[in-house]
Amino acid sequence: MISRAQAIGALLELLTDQPVVICNGFPSREAHKIADRATHFYMIGSMGNATAIALGVALAKPNKQVVTFDGDGNVLMGMGTLATVGALKPKNFIHVVFDNEVYGTTGNQPTISNVVPIDKVAKAAGYVNVERVRDREDLVYEFKDMLKKDGPSMLLIKVNEFAEDAGRVLLEPPDLTKRFMKAIE
Amino acid sequence: MIDSDAFVRAMQDMGVDFFTGVPDSLLGGIIAELIDRHLYTPAVREDEAVAMAAGAYMAGKIPAVLMQNSGLGTSLNTLISLNMIYRQPCILIVSWRGQGGKDAPEHLVMGEVMPQFLDTMKIPHRTLTEKTAVEDFRWVAETFMKQRIPVALFIGKGVVKGLHP
Numbered sequence: 001m002i003s004r005a006q007a008i009g010a011l012l013e014l015l016t017d018q019p020v021v022i023c024n025g026f027p028s029r030e031a032h033k034i035a036d037r038a039t040h041f042y043m044i045g046s047m048g049n050a051t052a053i054a055l056g057v058a059l060a061k062p063n064k065q066v067v068t069f070d071g072d073g074n075v076l077m078g079m080g081t082l083a084t085v086g087a088l089k090p091k092n093f094i095h096v097v098f099d100n101e102v103y104g105t106t107g108n109q110p111t112i113s114n115v116v117p118i119d120k121v122a123k124a125a126g127y128v129n130v131e132r133v134r135d136r137e138d139l140v141y142e143f144k145d146m147l148k149k150d151g152p153s154m155l156l157i158k159v160n161e162f163a164e165d166a167g168r169v170l171l172e173p174p175d176l177t178k179r180f181m182k183a184i185e
Numbered sequence: 186m187i188d189s190d191a192f193v194r195a196m197q198d199m200g201v202d203f204f205t206g207v208p209d210s211l212l213g214g215i216i217a218e219l220i221d222r223h224l225y226t227p228a229v230r231e232d233e234a235v236a237m238a239a240g241a242y243m244a245g246k247i248p249a250v251l252m253q254n255s256g257l258g259t260s261l262n263t264l265i266s267l268n269m270i271y272r273q274p275c276i277l278i279v280s281w282r283g284q285g286g287k288d289a290p291e292h293l294v295m296g297e298v299m300p301q302f303l304d305t306m307k308i309p310h311r312t313l314t315e316k317t318a319v320e321d322f323r324w325v326a327e328t329f330m331k332q333r334i335p336v337a338l339f340i341g342k343g344v345v346k347g348l349h350p
Binding site for chain 1: 227229230237241266
């Protein structure tokens, strides 16, 4: 199994100027360490809301492909938003879920994604393309494919519990808002 | 009583171009108008609506979120750990259930503490009346632009025409 940081690295190599909303906790810290771009919106709070924030961007910018990097704990917390995405069906929406089956930032307490398959929930809710991958090669293949297709799409990546030694994002939150707004104008 | 159509027009005159939320009976007329005009994006929870509005704001929209005051409780963490710290404004159109202690039991506590609740969160608020409507809307627009945080407009019973007058 690959780590989340390896998965993030592979995804960021395939992305250029797409807005990317990244959930709170390690995903934001790791993405910031691997490649900090103005088109990244790093969350530090409001757990469970990454999908909804990205959905708001996608609805307001229908001609831009919008990506969100999410975690299993985050998706479970805001699971209703899978239904909203499935109902509204934004074509320009790609939802990446790093599923390590734990709340990594707070000390690896188990989530329930080992018994609740998030990808199947998304499919049932109305996501158009849904794939589950376990290695880098499949991840690259499926993500490239999703970038070419109309969504909404979900790529669920099974990752291990390893967390990169990545510090907190030190940019001031209001500056992050301004930077992201300018970058996706 | 303010007409729902006039309410929506006043919002649009302020530049609001993204409407989302979760329904309440007191807001039924406004939401019906928004749906008729294909302006409304329904959410399943109020915190989701607030987060969607934040995304829309960052993508260049001026967002409004409609909700029953119970939804303020549901939205609390999003409002303070997203909107307030990231300076992402939105207009909260909040129905004041339980105002004056006259409503179903589930609305009485929030109905009583709502203004203090928002004061504690440092979210500016004002209550819409028919007489002061023009000033109320102007205050909302100015507060949104100046402070860049959520601003709430409370709608009491019988202030805006509902679905069943």
